[in-house]
Amino acid sequence: MAPIDLRPLASTAREVAAEWGLELGPPFARARYSYVAPAGKGTILKVTPGDDDESDEEGDALALWAGDGAAGLMRRDAGRRALVIERADPGTDLAELPEDQATAIAVDVGLRLWRPAADPFRWIGDHVPRWLDNAETGAGRGLLPIARSLYDRLDIGRATLVHGDFHHHNILAAGSRFVAIDPKPMLGEPEYDVASFLWNPLSYRMRLDVTERRLAAFAAAGLDEARMRAWAVIRGAYLGADEGEAEVLRALV
Known part of the structure; x- marks a missing residue:
């Protein structure tokens, strides 16, 4: 954008x-x-x-x-x-930290954010189909067939507030704690949020082994691993995963 x-x-x-x-x-x-x-x-x-x-x-x-x-x-x-x-002061983000430490902090922050909510928040299920349609000519279109198939099989949650843009650069140090910034909040399920964390930070080139470690950390905190994998492919399709990212995402499912 x-x-x-x-x-x-x-x-x-x-x-x-x-x-x-x-x-x-x-x-x-x-x-x-x-x-x-x-x-x-x-x-x-x-x-x-x-x-x-x-x-x-x-x-x-x-x-x-x-x-x-x-x-x-x-x-x-x-x-x-x-x-x-x-x-947030000093405001350093998770990209400055070692991989496993950054992931552990993200898990902790996510568990604080993902909580029950209702109006006025909108449901992701009313928007994802349109985003997939708009991806027909985008960079992630090669993932679209499998993304659509995965999406059609999901019974999407609608009672949990999600951040919407959950990644390393939106989680900052604030004194002795870390806080999220710049939410795109909607109702959905925690697994939806993990996808954007998987292909960040900006300096990182997505790797399958690192992705599997990150997924395991969120799964250990109680998230559904199959749903995280599905959302990674779905969101990668409409957010424009590049060729290297698409290769990793296909391997997840």
Whole structure:
């Protein structure tokens, strides 16, 4: 996904900061799809674009998690899609840690996030078919036949809140704990979330042996291994797995 024009969001951020008495700093360089900037001691201000529908319930999810497994929500304006969020300090992500330590932390964070929920969150089952249809011309289309077959056999859960973009770069050190950031929250099942963790961090080239170790760690925490494997292929298909990733994903099922 190409970075967006952040100037309209920056204008909204300045407006919100002035109203709320926030000291807005320069935006973070790595924030390319939302406007995210320091907003005083220990907080950040985030403004998401109106067409990013996957972030519609981000504030609701942060409020539900209440700082347990995710960065805490301090204030929000749903109309302007503005959130004041606890700043993770020092903010290093799991990509900086050894493989097994990073996976163990991800398991712990995931178990805190995956909790019962209902409205206003949407169900992934109402969206995945469309995402698979849109993948017909994408990079992951070679996985589509097996992805569709696996999806058709799943009876998808709808009572658990999932993060939606669960990976190394969205789990940060915050003092003595680690917290998730940037959720795309929906209702589903924990196994859905594991897929994106399997092909990250960005510097990593997906390997079958590492993937199997990661799956085993989540399975040991109680997740269903067959469903994790199925979701990895399904999500790899519509998120555009490259040739090397697709080879690993096929081997999982």
